Amino acid sequence: MAEVRKVLVFPAGTEIAFEIHHALRYSKFVKLYGATSVACHADFVFENCVEGLPYVDEPGLIDRLNQVIDEFAIDYVYPAHDSAVLTLTREQDRLHAKVVTSDLETVEICRSKNLTYDHLRGAEYLPRFYAGAEEIREYPVFIKPSVGQGSVGARRIDDRAALEEALADGVEYAICEYLPGQEFTVDCFTDRHGALRYVGSRSRDRIRSGIAVRSHFLPEDQRINQIAEDLNRRFRFNGAWFFQLKENGQGQFRLMEVAPRIAGTMGATRNRGVNMPLLTLYNMWGYDVDIIDNGSDLLLDRAFISRFKSGLRYENVYVDFDDTMVLRGQVNPELMAFLYQAKNQGKKLFLISKHAGDLDGELQRFCIHPGLFDRIIRLDQGESKLPYIQAGSIFIDDSFAERRRIHEGCGVPVFDLDMIESLIDWRA
Helix, strand or coil: CCCCEEEEEEECCCCHHHCCCHCCCCCCCCCEEEECCCHHHHHHHCCCCCCCCCCCCCCCHHHHHHHHHHHHHHHHHEEEEEEHHHHHHHHHHCCCCCEECCHHHHHHHCCCCCHHHHHHHCCCCCCCCCCCCCHHCCCCEEEEECCCCCCCCCECCCHHHHHHHHHHHHHHEEEEECCCCCEEEEEEEECCCCCEEEEEECCCCCCCEEEEEEEECCCCHHHHHHHHHHHHHCCCCEECCCCCEECCCCCCCCEEECCCCCCCHHHHHHCCCCCCHHHHHHCCCCCCCCCCCCCCCCCECCCCCCCCCCCCCEEEECCEEEECECCCCEECCHHHHHHHHHCCCCEEEEEECCCCCHHHHHHHCCCCCHHHCCCCCCCCCCCCHHHHHHHHHEECCCHHHHHHHHHHHHHEEEEEEHHHHHHCCCCC
């Protein structure tokens, strides 16, 4: 299994794509590429990112994707959006790389909630669903675009007049009973032999744009396991998939939707030890897998994250020790991450300090190897750092007075600790 496969994620700017990236970036068997239709955050995440492709529903997409596939010798295309899963699965024969996907019939049915409900008709875990307003005897009901994602267009409808008004907009909706209870996502993995190998249920405590941004794991529930097993029998999944449940007024689970793809919050499952995107690739490669689930009671919560690009060019990094590299009696982990990144990039590192005690002893005490630095510069308390700073450098120090002296005297960029995040390169 020493061969490295090149994997193109498209579209690379979705939360699904970022989870695929996080899951695969450290695999020694994968080299990642991203492709997007517009300039977006993907360029801050994927080291190799191609922009300007047609949208999923535009003509010319497959031809342009094939150009990218040929240019970079891509082996696999990993779809990262519901519509991309459907389009690329349908166009598999035209693509010059294999699509990481499930059976086409499964993908087509799961893309439409109405088709899903029809396919599963008779299953006791289905909500009551309706073909139109004339069938409904009890309100409220819940409507959601039959083909859609997230919570876009989904809403509660309280009477027939409101339903008829909603249905007049020309969108095909799935109409089902209103489910007032809690909502859950169930992450699943089906191996290459069709066996369901993993079922993990997690809450959807806080939702933004249809994505669970706060989620915790639930104890194993045989009712959920039975639903997962039944879905696995009725569809032909390949690798990762998930379904969403919601409780009705009696606390019974009812199916909201099924999706044969990576979920944006599967990072919670990955951090318990079950790496869905990588396991799915193993399926594609024809490998049998073992799964280790740590079973830890993880709570995932996420918010906006900032990543940065700048035109900053430098060859040397000068960094202070007291209250900079070591802060409040502890090593500064973000700064150390940046220093190792700079080292990997071939920058020269200089520790420049006026530490009054035994600096070598302090480095040893905090397990900071002196070999990390090209030079350790020890100064007396009254000595200036100015003469030691070369052109083409950056300077990191917690002291504003020191930063001002260096900036004015040497003309190099200076950084306080709160600015380190702008130096980190997250691309992989």
